[in-house]
Amino acid sequence: MSFFTHLECSVPCGAPPLDPHGRHYLCRCGAPLFARYDLQQARGWRPETLAGRAPTMWRYCELMPVLDGEAPVSLGEGFTPLFHAETLGRTIGLERLYVKDEALNPTNSFKARGQSAAVTRAKYLGARTIALPTAGNAGNAAAAYAAAAGLACEVFMPRDVKQPFVDECRLYGARVTLVDGLITDAGRLAAEQGGPLGWYDVSTLKEPYRIEGKKTMAYELAEQLGWQWPDWIVYPTGGGTGMVGMWKAFDELEEIGWMPRGRRPRMVSVQAEGCAPIVRAFEQGAEKAPAWENAATLADGLRVPRAIGDFLILRAIRESGGTALAVSDQEMIEGMLTAGRTEGISAAPEGGATIAAVRRLVAAGTIRPSESVVLFNTGGALKYLEVIRNFTILNSKL
Secondary structure: OOOEEEEEEOOOOOOOOEOOOOOOOOOOOOOOEEEEEOHHHHOOOOHHHHOOOOOOHHHHHHHOOOOOOOOOOOOOOOOOOEEEOHHHHHHHOOOEEEEEEHHHOHHHEOHHHHHHHHHHHHHHOOOOEEEEEOOOHHHHHHHHHHHHHOOEEEEEEEOOOOHHHHHHHHHOOOEEEEEOOOHHHHHHHHHHHHOOOOOEEOOOOOOOOHHHHHHHHHHHHHHHOOOOOOOEEEEEOOOOHHHHHHHHHHHHHHHOOOOOOOOOOEEEEEEEOOEOHHHHHHHHOOOOOOOOOOOOOOOHHHOOOOOOOHHHHHHHHHHHOOEEEEEOHHHHHHHHHHHHHHHOOOOOHHHHHHHHHHHHHHHOOOOOOOOEEEEEEOEOOHHHHHHHHHHHHHHHHO
């Protein structure tokens, strides 16, 4: 049983609630839509009911976007391990450093969560083809879940995306279109081609359901820590659905009485020095983040020049008392290698970025040695082995 009732504007702007039985993308004001639930009724749902449920994100189905008679399109995503990274913590100066390893999801990244939820809704809304622009991992996940649902998948990628991302999309039967430019250019072409053909758009925050999959990271974190929050969450931010989703989950968990009000983790948004629109907006005190010109970074997931949910990301950072900072590509690679050598964790550059960020924050005294910190490794290193190889060869010659 789900308490899913309707969709509404994330602002909100005064637009009426929307029926979840229909296809909806953005609100009429242009802001993302949120799935909403009967949280008053959900107060009767207790954490004890989770015992014995399957270790996937759908263990929280009461607050997930499924309607009566529907079964999730699932490949076993979610309930990823939360490691106490003691050795890594000692190198940084933290006693309670944890890593939530999203690389252990299907298709090797946290994108599996969002696409499981989005493709589930697409299937039951009668879609035949899903489409999206992607820098890599979201396309891999969309292609896999579309295959599981029996749907066609159209993936639009920047032409310079790393080849393993392209190959994996094709492995699952997706058609890949390579586009000159960035993910924003891929998005324009996907909309131009897909709109007239009725393709179901699963772009980041342009549909309401990927965020519902991502929010389960917060549900899991609370459960794995015995229903208490860490002091800090450090999260790599491109499109920002993970950050926005977790902030939404905090609201829901407080409203149903599972977590106390008034004490949330401080949220840290980490971006690349070559593409840091959220960091710049945060430092300037802006409410929105203008597009970043000439975005460039080896971390494909962080090369997002403009996030449609920018104001939601910034709100979460500021309301939590958190911060935002950018790190270099070299720091990301060093972070990847550190994660591997100290903890045996396969981290993508985005995960490496969080390690670099925490080092800086501890050195600056922003994070105290006694505080608890959770880093999110959003994907694995396997699609970046050439980056590691080139870095190792370069440094061996210095």
